[in-house]
Amino acid sequence: MIELKSERQLDSMRQACRIVRLVLEELKKRVKPGISTIELDKISAELIGSYGGVPAFKGYRGFPANICTSVNEAIVHGIPSKRVLKDGDIISLDVGVKFDGYFGDAAFTLAVGDISQTAKKLIDITSEALYIGIAQAYNYNRLSNISYGIQNFVENNGFSVVREFVGHGIGTSMHEDPKIPNFGRPDEGPSLKAGMVLAIEPMINEGLPDVEILDDGWTAVTLDRKLSAHFEHTVLITETKAEVLT
Numbered sequence: 001m002i003e004l005k006s007e008r009q010l011d012s013m014r015q016a017c018r019i020v021r022l023v024l025e026e027l028k029k030r031v032k033p034g035i036s037t038i039e040l041d042k043i044s045a046e047l048i049g050s051y052g053g054v055p056a057f058k059g060y061r062g063f064p065a066n067i068c069t070s071v072n073e074a075i076v077h078g079i080p081s082k083r084v085l086k087d088g089d090i091i092s093l094d095v096g097v098k099f100d101g102y103f104g105d106a107a108f109t110l111a112v113g114d115i116s117q118t119a120k121k122l123i124d125i126t127s128e129a130l131y132i133g134i135a136q137a138y139n140y141n142r143l144s145n146i147s148y149g150i151q152n153f154v155e156n157n158g159f160s161v162v163r164e165f166v167g168h169g170i171g172t173s174m175h176e177d178p179k180i181p182n183f184g185r186p187d188e189g190p191s192l193k194a195g196m197v198l199a200i201e202p203m204i205n206e207g208l209p210d211v212e213i214l215d216d217g218w219t220a221v222t223l224d225r226k227l228s229a230h231f232e233h234t235v236l237i238t239e240t241k242a243e244v245l246t
């Protein structure tokens with residue numbers, strides 16, 4: 001796990017994260033019934049390039065696209081395609097950017113047109129769960145208090161936490177130690193320190209937590225084919241709290 005020491009490191013990290021944020025803000029405006037996920041991919045690649053960044057997911061372990069677009073029962077790692085979004089869908093958009101050797105990573109789930117009450121609640125709870133995790137990301141707190149906070153909140157609201165995928169340290173690689181599960185007991189794992197950068201990312205299912213990987217080798221879907229949502233921020237631990245960089 002990286003611990004940012006110099007202003008230059010921190011500047012590059014901030015820039016990578018800023019590009020992620022700008023891309024996600026643009027995608028938020030573009031997501032509507034009628035747009036295809038490959039169009040969203042193309043928009044993202046152009047924007048990332050225009051800011052001097054590189055799409056971090058492209059080619060990562062052979063991933064074939066620039067961003068991940070995971071629709072409805074897809075949890076994460078959906079591959080952009082000709083699939084056209086329709087009213088009532090939900091879509092999780094995950095964007096990773098490399099800038100000057102440093103990585104930023106963030107995601108959110110959006111409604112496409114009018115969605116069900118259940119879908120709305122799933123999105124709201126997952127978004128809130130991320131901020132509950134971030135609230136535990138402070139100097140000297142134990143890592144698993146992030147995990148425990150997220151799981152406790154999500155399960156009290158009747159949803160389930162995906163076990164197969166977890167948050168992570170981030171810095172000069174996209175995925176660094178430590179792993180940050182979205183479940184676990186309190187007061188375990190390493191103590192957090194100012195300067196650490198973490199990607200916290202609850203993946204929350206409407207039904208059972210179980211996962212299946214589709215034949216494309218990437219797309220993770222819920223085994224019961226119920227909905228899933230995903231929110232992620234890259235955050236910097238400071239002396240007082242976590243600063244959201246994305």
Ligand code: MG
Nearest residue numbers: 105199201232
């Ligand atoms: Mg991530």
